[in-house]
Amino acid sequence: MLEGSTPWPAEVARRYRTAGLWRGETLGALLRTVAAEHGESTALVHGDRRISYLELDGRADRMAAGFTRYGITSGDRVVVQLPNVPEFVAVCFALFRLGAIPVFALTAHRSQEIGHLCRITGAVAYVLPGVHRGFDHRVLARQVRSGAPTLRVLFSLSGQGGDVIDLSAVDAEPREFAEPDPSDAAFFLLSGGTTALPKVIPRTHDDYTCQVRAASSVLGMSTSDVYLAVLPLEFNFTWGCPGVIGTLVSGGTVVLADAPTADDCFAMIVREQVTVTSLVPSIAQLWLEAAEWSDADLSSLRVVQIGGAKLQRSVAERITPVLGCELQQVFGMAEGLLTLTRLGDPTDVVLGTQGRPLSEEDEIRIVGPDDRDVAAGEVGELLTRGPYTLRGYYRATEHNAIAFTEDGYYRSGDLVRLTADGDLVVEGRIKDVVIRGGDKISAAEVEGHLLGYPGVLRAAVIGVPDDFLGERTCAYLVVTGEHPSLHDLKGALRDRGLADYKLPDRVEFVDELPVTPLGKVDKKALVLLADQGRPTVAKQKG
Ligand code: OOB
Numbered sequence: 001m002l003e004g005s006t007p008w009p010a011e012v013a014r015r016y017r018t019a020g021l022w023r024g025e026t027l028g029a030l031l032r033t034v035a036a037e038h039g040e041s042t043a044l045v046h047g048d049r050r051i052s053y054l055e056l057d058g059r060a061d062r063m064a065a066g067f068t069r070y071g072i073t074s075g076d077r078v079v080v081q082l083p084n085v086p087e088f089v090a091v092c093f094a095l096f097r098l099g100a101i102p103v104f105a106l107t108a109h110r111s112q113e114i115g116h117l118c119r120i121t122g123a124v125a126y127v128l129p130g131v132h133r134g135f136d137h138r139v140l141a142r143q144v145r146s147g148a149p150t151l152r153v154l155f156s157l158s159g160q161g162g163d164v165i166d167l168s169a170v171d172a173e174p175r176e177f178a179e180p181d182p183s184d185a186a187f188f189l190l191s192g193g194t195t196a197l198p199k200v201i202p203r204t205h206d207d208y209t210c211q212v213r214a215a216s217s218v219l220g221m222s223t224s225d226v227y228l229a230v231l232p233l234e235f236n237f238t239w240g241c242p243g244v245i246g247t248l249v250s251g252g253t254v255v256l257a258d259a260p261t262a263d264d265c266f267a268m269i270v271r272e273q274v275t276v277t278s279l280v281p282s283i284a285q286l287w288l289e290a291a292e293w294s295d296a297d298l299s300s301l302r303v304v305q306i307g308g309a310k311l312q313r314s315v316a317e318r319i320t321p322v323l324g325c326e327l328q329q330v331f332g333m334a335e336g337l338l339t340l341t342r343l344g345d346p347t348d349v350v351l352g353t354q355g356r357p358l359s360e361e362d363e364i365r366i367v368g369p370d371d372r373d374v375a376a377g378e379v380g381e382l383l384t385r386g387p388y389t390l391r392g393y394y395r396a397t398e399h400n401a402i403a404f405t406e407d408g409y410y411r412s413g414d415l416v417r418l419t420a421d422g423d424l425v426v427e428g429r430i431k432d433v434v435i436r437g438g439d440k441i442s443a444a445e446v447e448g449h450l451l452g453y454p455g456v457l458r459a460a461v462i463g464v465p466d467d468f469l470g471e472r473t474c475a476y477l478v479v480t481g482e483h484p485s486l487h488d489l490k491g492a493l494r495d496r497g498l499a500d501y502k503l504p505d506r507v508e509f510v511d512e513l514p515v516t517p518l519g520k521v522d523k524k525a526l527v528l529l530a531d532q533g534r535p536t537v538a539k540q541k542g
Helices: 010-018 027-038 053-069 086-098 111-121 137-147 205-219 236-240 243-249 262-272 281-293 313-323 347-352 397-403 443-450 486-495 523-532
Strands: 042-046 049-052 077-080 101-104 125-128 153-156 164-166 185-190 200-204 226-229 253-256 276-279 303-307 326-333 336-340 363-367 380-385 410-418 424-429 433-436 439-442 456-466 470-479 506-509 538-540
Touching (some): 049 053, 053 086, 077 111, 086 101, 125 137, 205 336, 226 262, 236 326, 243 253, 276 281, 281 303, 281 313, 313 347, 397 410, 443 470
Parallel strands (some): 101 185, 125 153, 226 253, 303 326
Antiparallel strands (some): 326 336, 380 410, 410 424
């Protein structure tokens, strides 16, 4: 087992195996099996490129052998930061075959996040997009390498420049590799994060194949399904709920979208006869608006899954009438647990709840501040453990002691309740995270960076309600001297190498931050203050 990971207790693992939930399959072997069965079928579509199962399988084999030429071997960690392109999938399967471990980064991540990921995982290689949306990741890569001693090799999607190897050169005659241990980490997902430095989540072959198979079965996925990957592939939702892996396991076709824009996606739905897709609520809203005006025939769509942030009922109500397909609400987390409404559930369940856990072995507790179970129907913090929910973040002993109960429940930080029928409803959260669109922003992380700005004495970042994104970020600052403009603050955070989506949308200045009787910053009071836009508070737009 990879050092720094936390295994499930032996008797629990035995139970999952006996129940047939953990089948000892690796993700690399899964693709081999489907390719043997559906070789000529189309696995991936991207623009005009169509890649069959056999081609994908063959590419993964050649790439795996190619990676070894650069010294990458079993157990090595490799940061993968790629947009929705076929190479993303090929690189991951190549690494799975090798037993090396992809570490998923967002394309929006910059030197802060990539540097941290490289250091915490001890990554030996970094796969980057070259120039993406006007940003040259090769410059970022060189910068990161100077501060990450383990990082040896850089691979890029496009254009090599001396020390950056073009991905197309990662190619060699296929060879056999020892199968990785299915109970070991297959890849790392990034947590939505409550801490100043993001935590990484080891997902094992056993746990992820369990999740993906169950999610595929809930959606009734088959060879005739065409999944449109609209959100970034590195998002658990897109990758395996059932997403890309679930579609491939079912012998269906995955269509990769470059951007979530309705125009482009509607054209792909029509051309490829897309049956399933997954969206965050803000993108669903954009699609609804566009669909009112569009004459695109979206009738191939069977299901639109929506999750990642709370879906307002008013938006949920419009999905079926406007898009002409079923809605499935999904509440999930990179850490594991998924709850979903089921196809054919009563309307009230689909519109007003986030459904039921994916697996019968998912265990849920809803507790009050005293860690005792709340009364039936009451709101409390969701704790969970199960066959695809992590038992510990990677290399995070201290944090794990607070993020998990002694008996292995993960403390989600989400406030939920159960309806009388056993469906989960998300009511809020106690973790200090802003959910902007589907993006998760750790308040502590941004506050830390704001405190690095000259003259900032105290900083508190909160989420304020927003009709479109659900929440936007607002930074409350106590400063000495002149008030910096929002523009200058954002520029400074960007210069520090922080991803753009984490930059505050709004800044407010106060003489003091309100505190609770326990002396902690009173963020609830700040949310109220932000809402009132109190006249005594100097406002600055920028
Ligand atoms: C998904 O995963 P993450 O890791 O980016 O974020 C997890 C957090 C949850 O703890 C919860 O706070 C929030 O995102 N969340 C929702 C939600 N789905 C996720 N809050 C309200 N309603 C929902 N439907 O976001 C994720 C992973 C897999 C599938 C779907 C979403």
